[in-house]
Amino acid sequence: MQIIERVLEMQRWSESERRQGRRIALVPTMGALHEGHLSLVRDGKVRGDRVVVSLFVNPAQFAPQEDFASYPRDFERDRELLNDTGTDVLFHPAVEEIYPEGFETRIEFGELSKPLCGAVRPGHFSGVATVVATLFNIVRPHVAIFGCKDYQQLQIIRRLVRDLNFDIEVIGHPTVREGDGLAMSSRNAYLNPEERKAALCLYRSLRHAEEMVRRGEWCGAAIVDAVRGEIAREPLARVEYATLCDPESLREVERVEETALLALAVRIGKARLIDNIILKP
């Protein structure tokens, strides 16, 4: 596995691979890798001839009071995991390499960035989209793979690619879960054993909603109430949002008609956890 730290070197590598007709898959990460990330890398190996994993904890997508400084970092471990998973290039730029002096471009969105996490994390998706656009131009992948756990992020990246005509296929990879159902996340590391148990309420409530829909429930309010009730039974958990919305536009919906996205953000201790499920009647 090659490690590349400079933008120009990465661009040259990609240009050369493309000239040789090879298909490049990109998996953007912030490190602190878990099985969810590795599963994206394996998917990349199937979809591309070469897999590039970027590892960059992007300051622009953290608000000042958020966890940029304390975000888990373990480069040696990440490097080994990626090497063992068959990554071809680990792109690992310094902050100054991505944001040199005088940097002032940012990509903004309209409606898609307003609900869900966008409502509580102002500037977050602008930070995500800006860094992803620059990663796209640096790595020049044919296909880029993102996890479905960050569903709103995935929709925003899809919008970015469609609107700005990046010639890139965006893949949403299904959320990878622990044996007991907890969605894998680097932020699960913030949980102590007791909180780790409490965190199961996210998955439990999503499955409960799925079961309600299977039994014929279509009313958004009833489903969301039940989800909130389920999470309320867990004293360590505090719901930030629980919303039923259209999976494309992310606009809130009142009923499960064709498909609906049920999206959750829950605070447990120091961790802010998100999860979601697509409901189909």
Next chain:
Amino acid sequence: MQIIERVLEMQRWSESERRQGRRIALVPTMGALHEGHLSLVRDGKVRGDRVVVSLFVNPAQFAPQEDFASYPRDFERDRELLNDTGTDVLFHPAVEEIYPEGFETRIEFGELSKPLCGAVRPGHFSGVATVVATLFNIVRPHVAIFGCKDYQQLQIIRRLVRDLNFDIEVIGHPTVREGDGLAMSSRNAYLNPEERKAALCLYRSLRHAEEMVRRGEWCGAAIVDAVRGEIAREPLARVEYATLCDPESLREVERVEETALLALAVRIGKARLIDNIILKP
């Protein structure tokens, strides 16, 4: 000359040219072509193996009260001129091709977009940068050529390319002028004969400033006052701004030290004309 109207077809053409190792030059225009544009095309022919000219009157860069509807359009004439100048591809998309339903991405800037035209045309440079970014992804040029008359636009495109790491060389082509010095502009068509004469005050005042600097003047206030005075002698002209600033950051400067940009916007009749000059002591 090939005319391409669809994004996918344009992308395929470019991908195929790139695979054959050909260098693509892009000249983005809004049509209503004049010798200034054609001079960019000729420059493109020197710098690239293939020249693509885009012709797209971009609604997103006009404010509601501006001249989008009345902006001069003459496709047949433009097509002939481009054909005669040796253009390889004329990319001429419909508005819905560039802004399909649901489009909501926009690129914004910080300090660079605030002074000069940015102060009087809110949203203008965001509209320019967003369409240029999408044109870059559609045409995938190696080099893109812009006129120096639109100096702030050129600086913003340079910033966009640097910040988002587009692998594109940006060329600023010197302003092309009429025999009497008036900077060529599609908006000169708005001038009646009397206004056309009055419009000479822009160039005259810039040359006057240049002469002052040659004689040893370095004080920004003295230079700007003289420029305003020169334009004030022309009753049909109204200065929108006359500013001395740093050619890189566009921040206002108080004196001509190494180099300074003197930038002008002047209203004459229905036309809003801009021009600029780089001053060196």
